[in-house]
Amino acid sequence: MRSRHGSLDRHLYRFVPLLLTLALNGCASLNYYGQLAKGQVSLLRAREPIAQVIADPTRDPRLREHLQRAQAARVFASAHLHLPDNQSYRLYADIKRPYVLWNVFATPEFSLEPQTHCFPIAGCVAYRGYYDQNAARGAAGLQKQAGMDVYVSGVETYSTLGWFDDPIISSMMSWGDERLATLIFHELAHQRFYVKDDTEFNESYATFVEQEGTRQWRLAQGLSPTGEDQGQQRDQFIELVLETRDRLKALYGQPLAPTVMREKKAAEFERLRAQYKQLQASQWQGDKRYDAWVYAPMNNAKLLPFGLYDRWVPAFAALFKQVDGDWPTFFQAVEKWGRLPPDERKAAMVEISR
Numbered sequence: 001m002r003s004r005h006g007s008l009d010r011h012l013y014r015f016v017p018l019l020l021t022l023a024l025n026g027c028a029s030l031n032y033y034g035q036l037a038k039g040q041v042s043l044l045r046a047r048e049p050i051a052q053v054i055a056d057p058t059r060d061p062r063l064r065e066h067l068q069r070a071q072a073a074r075v076f077a078s079a080h081l082h083l084p085d086n087q088s089y090r091l092y093a094d095i096k097r098p099y100v101l102w103n104v105f106a107t108p109e110f111s112l113e114p115q116t117h118c119f120p121i122a123g124c125v126a127y128r129g130y131y132d133q134n135a136a137r138g139a140a141g142l143q144k145q146a147g148m149d150v151y152v153s154g155v156e157t158y159s160t161l162g163w164f165d166d167p168i169i170s171s172m173m174s175w176g177d178e179r180l181a182t183l184i185f186h187e188l189a190h191q192r193f194y195v196k197d198d199t200e201f202n203e204s205y206a207t208f209v210e211q212e213g214t215r216q217w218r219l220a221q222g223l224s225p226t227g228e229d230q231g232q233q234r235d236q237f238i239e240l241v242l243e244t245r246d247r248l249k250a251l252y253g254q255p256l257a258p259t260v261m262r263e264k265k266a267a268e269f270e271r272l273r274a275q276y277k278q279l280q281a282s283q284w285q286g287d288k289r290y291d292a293w294v295y296a297p298m299n300n301a302k303l304l305p306f307g308l309y310d311r312w313v314p315a316f317a318a319l320f321k322q323v324d325g326d327w328p329t330f331f332q333a334v335e336k337w338g339r340l341p342p343d344e345r346k347a348a349m350v351e352i353s354r
Helices: 015-023 027-046 050-055 061-079 133-145 177-192 199-220 228-252 258-283 291-295 300-310 313-322 327-338 342-353
Strands: 047-049 091-093 101-107 117-119 123-125 128-130 149-155
Touching (some): 027 128, 101 133, 177 199, 199 313, 228 300, 258 291, 313 342
Antiparallel strands (some): 101 149, 117 123
16 A cells, blocks of 8 residues: 555554454454554545645645645644654645544543543553544543433544654645644654653653743744733633633532532633633633633533643743743753653642642
């Protein structure tokens, strides 16, 4: 088998020992990992060099222009942010669907602890991914029947942590130029460094690289360092959600009857909506960018991505400042944190955040 930019044979052998190992865990595991392998191979087959797309006059002009601007950000990522210089995000894949996969998050009804899933390569994470939306919905339905809080989230892209040359995917092409650039920075950060079994560390680290990388990318284009309003609104919204998480965590630690706990849990979500509405009116001039998320059904699992992606961003920001904004030194320090035992790593991040 060949993709449009080279042989797949050197990649596919990686799935063989993985699937043989998982077969020992039973049919359910084999079926799940089988769909992961099938989905990843399908994505690999769809890839083509972006340079070819840009040079092809028969392709959509808007696509070609968007990809050309994305390549400028890709060059910046390696040349200025010291992120991996490989073929990732120099390839394009048209998958002909809105999301590349769907993640299923789950928590107990009265807990913010995620149900974790462990994988041979990536370690343990707080979600399970499915390339088919119906399969994701089916898995979510089973979790709900078991009494869990469940949230299904469409994912436009993901990182294979350097195992493959990750493409820019058609599911990302509705994004503006800056959002596409931030995604490239975020996912290449995962390729640069990744710690098994610590989702909060990995995602907070990549989110910081994304944010600081975007700030520097804007400066390089002669723009203001940040989209001031959007950045401030994002931070305020995240703070609002994390405060709700903290209140819920305190609530779930109380010895209350289930009926009382459910009432108080629902009240906290209504409090979140009220605070959001007040923030819109007082500081955002009525901006409604988060309305769809806020006014849709709410549960514990829906809050999980916020804690996972943002919890330690201030620690990484403090570390970056400590090394005077030098990217190679920053990455060395991040790797040093990553080699620490989990408790010591967390203590180091708490200390630098003070």
